[in-house]
Amino acid sequence: MALQVGIIGLPNSGKSTIFNALTRAGAAVAGYPFTTVDPNYGVTAVPDARLERVAAAAGCARVVPADLRVVDIAGLVEGAHRGEGLGNRFLAHIREVDAVAHAVRCFSAPDVPHVRPRLDPAADIALVNTELILADLEALARRKERIGKAARSGDREKARELEVLLKVEEGLKGGVPVRGQELEGEEREALAGLFLLTAKPVIYVANLGEEQLEEGGSLVEDVRRVAEEEGAEVVAFCAKLEAEIEELNPEEMREFLEAYGIEKLGLELFVQRCYHLLGLITFFTTESGECRAWPLRKGSTAVQAAGKIHTDMERGFIRAEVLGWEEFLAHGSFQAAREKGAVRLEGRDYVVQDGDVMLFRFH
Ligand SMILES: Nc1nc2c(ncn2[C@@H]2O[C@H](COP(=O)(O)OP(=O)(O)O)[C@@H](O)[C@H]2O)c(=O)[nH]1
Ligand SMILES: [Mg+2]
Missing domain, CATH: 1.10.150.300 (Obg-related GTPase Ych/YyaF, coiled-coil domain)
Known part of the structure; x- marks a missing residue:
């Protein structure tokens, strides 16, 4: 079962907005087969600047990013542990995920109800x-x-x-x-x-209002303080705005980002952080005109990596040819690197490093 992240938080903290923006972001990656298993469960592409570069160097026509599984877990209200609201279902869902993204409301929006009259992220988190x-x-x-x-x-x-x-x-x-x-x-x-x-690892998502983007906002600091005590991470962005950005074409998107002074989409950062939170690293393959990023648990071996691609590759594993992604860029192909004697030959117990480009030999 692939690892997954569950989005939790109080009602109207922006969970579904984040979820929808994420799953659309996955759909927007060209050629990436997007799947929604049910309305609350989706898959999003993990942005990785290295992938495009490796693909270009290898001359691959198809690019397949790693994916991240996300669940929108509704139903948390006060008393949920006693089964109030959708309490029991809520707890069952959260038990199934491997990491938690905790959406915290930092946007005011008077028309959107909230559990308390004034915004108080620390109290919401508590x-x-x-x-x-x-x-x-x-x-x-x-x-x-x-x-x-x-x-x-x-x-x-x-x-x-x-x-x-x-x-x-x-x-x-x-x-x-x-x-x-x-x-x-x-x-x-x-x-x-x-x-x-x-016990699950957590990332706090400070969901900002559109009006706070420029000031940064003291509410984010409240979230950060809580997170620091737990050694948890924080990412801050305006989910509503970023969901709207997903609808734009690349040109419009760039203008939009410039207008708001956003350097990098918070959603992208969020996905990348979640990926790390799950303890995942990436290795690349460039076979048959397809450049692909594969998620792998940190500490996994070459034979386990082969098993991600195909069980036959795992069973018949002989060895792996390995290049760091930057080395791969320098040579452009395994063939060119082989001629220079630059390719590493690794056995089944080799511990795969983040960014390795791998070619498996198997029976
Ligand atoms: N103004 C504003 N509204 C937001 C923002 N994020 C979410 N909302 C709105 O808040 C409402 C609740 O959001 P939703 O994602 O459904 O919250 P959920 O109950 O946690 O799933 C929706 O009407 C959203 O459009 C934001 O950053 N700014
Ligand atoms: Mg919702």
Whole structure:
């Protein structure tokens, strides 16, 4: 199952606006087959400036970017952990995602209702995180009950697990999400089976109003302060504006960006950050006139990379020819690089590096 990001946040924080802009951005990439599995689940292309350059050097007619799976997770209201609103469905969806993008309302828009009379991003974030923390506390309590007896009657493994549960529980009661707690690798492993919501990596999206773009806005600072405490990332942009930009042709888009003083689309940055948050890196292939970017979990080996392309390639793996993407640009093709003796031959256990251009030899 491909890794995915879930967009959460209070009602009217801009989740669907972000989701729609993203999935359209994916559709806008030429030749990229866009799919919407259901209205809340989409795939977007991951912008990568290296891909176009590698494709041009290799003379590839078709360019296929890596993709990112995104879910628009509605239904968070106060009391969601008790099943209020769409609470249960909401929790089930968030449990399935690998990282969370937390949309925070920083735009005023008097015509769009909000849970409180004045904008208060820190309070909004706390409201959302409290629901997730309460849901995690319930999961911990259930687990404690299940293993409590064994832990007390001499099962050492269970006793150790119980210790971890108590430690994490205390942190959560103090308002610290699991991702922000200091835990050893072994302790995190003990928690893995619980799929705790606040253990997932998070990126906060400060959804700005059109009027704040130039000033930057103090509301973003509020978001940043919260994020810093957790060691989480922040990206700030106006989702509504960027969704509109997606409708423009490239020429109009450039004028538009200049007029607003935007250097890089926030959405692009957002997708790239999500990709990293998921622990993904990219390798490229340039076979059969197609240049393609493949997402791969950081730390994966050459044979695992081959398996992304085809199971036959994984099974019959012999070796991989590898060039860093900049080396590839310098030579233009594997053939030219081979003649210069520049191609690296790597075995199945080679750890793939971000930006590697790879050619697999297999039976
Ligand atoms: N003025 C303004 N309105 C926005 C912005 N982002 C979202 N909205 C509006 O807020 C409303 C709720 O947005 P939506 O994406 O549906 O929020 P969701 O409930 O979190 O999915 C919609 O009417 C959006 O057009 C923004 O940056 N500025
Ligand atoms: Mg929505």
